[in-house]
Amino acid sequence: MNDVINLSIWQLSIAYVFMLILILIVRWRGIHREKLILIASVRMTVQLMLMGWWLLYVFENPSWWLSSLMLLIMLSFATANVYKRVQYLMAPRMKLLVAGSLFGGSLISALIFVVIIVQIRPWYEPQYLIPISGMIVGNSMTGITLALNRLYGGMSEKRDLIENSLMLGATPREASKPLINQAFDTAILPTVNSMVGMGIISLPGMMTGQILSGTLPTTAIRYQIGIMLAILGSLALTIITFLVIGCRLFYTGDARLVDIKKKEQA
């Protein structure tokens, strides 16, 4: 296969024409989003440049602690992102559980993929570990956010139904079982649906990237298949851990439902 074409700064700068087109359109239509578009483009550029240099440094100096630090940072940002995207006020114990499930589910799946499936030695080889973990963490993050919003939503909307089940003598676990199953379903469905169209209506990012950089398509799809399955595993682990333990946090020791509050609308 051909080597990848190196993109010079001058070539790249032509791509900013697309941003200018967008700015012209919003200005013409009076949509007042020029500032946001500009900030977003600058942030995207600067952040990716920093990440490029940082990754270059990490790749040239592979070490277990540097890779671990990267994972820690990635997971911390993902956790903070979940907190931000949940529309309900979470108790500290709930936040801790979200972090624990996300860390646990993602790390277990990423390590299984890297160490047992791809058999990368050493395990912390950043060229593999970091992008693969990134994909797994990203998907788990989206999944747990969906599960959280669905669970909180269900617990507040279906309060009467849950209380009725409790009055009929259900344990909290029994009373919330339908909600837990619904939340699990909501969280895994987007990923499962994306798998249905994969290869026909979408070419996944990792595979496309590998092909662009000269990898044989037949090799690239194997990685893609593997990573999709790892993402699925991570989603399942993260979400079921969170849901099974999390649903108990909606009840007092006396099996009463706690009050659920939405975040103040900004």
Added chain:
Amino acid sequence: MFEVRDLRFKNILNIDKAVFNKPTVCLIGPSGCGKSTLLRMLNKMEEPDSGAVFYNELDIRSISAVNLRREVTMLPQTPIVYEGNVRDNLLIGHKLQHRELPSDDKLEEALEQMYLKLKLDQDTARLSGGEKQRLCLARVILLDSPVYLLDEPSAALDPHNEKRILDQIVRWIHDQNKQLIMVTHAVELAQTYAEQLIKMDGGKIE
């Protein structure tokens, strides 16, 4: 039998002492006077800020909430119908308690007791308010619990059904040596059925 002592809850309840020791007890009073809240205290659906509730002379704090609710079955004011057909709805209590499921004959008997002419396989989505309420009553009656807490059990019923269904329930309570504690805002109704009448106003017992 229930007894409450020095019960305080937010600015809703303020009761020094009350004993519920007759087979049929009616709680009456204007809306918002704390009747439903008091009822919810008896099966731990609400926790008082201070004071205690005794069930058969036992402080309910020493009884697990789930075990208590399996003996003291409560029917909330709004009838709650679960997804599925009439049979699913009648069986849900037994399923949630992991008890042996009653036969179809038993289920039909319970429907009959509530003067409901429904098929067990019928979907519940299109039932009227009154039918839903009677379905929920049939569901709790099937559980055969020693004590029942009913919150406005006849609110959605027309006068004809209200009378014959309450007659039926009260007779059943007496025949089976159970206790019924019922919240209602209809004084006439309470006077007909209650062996003990508790009047509430502003969170207090008069």
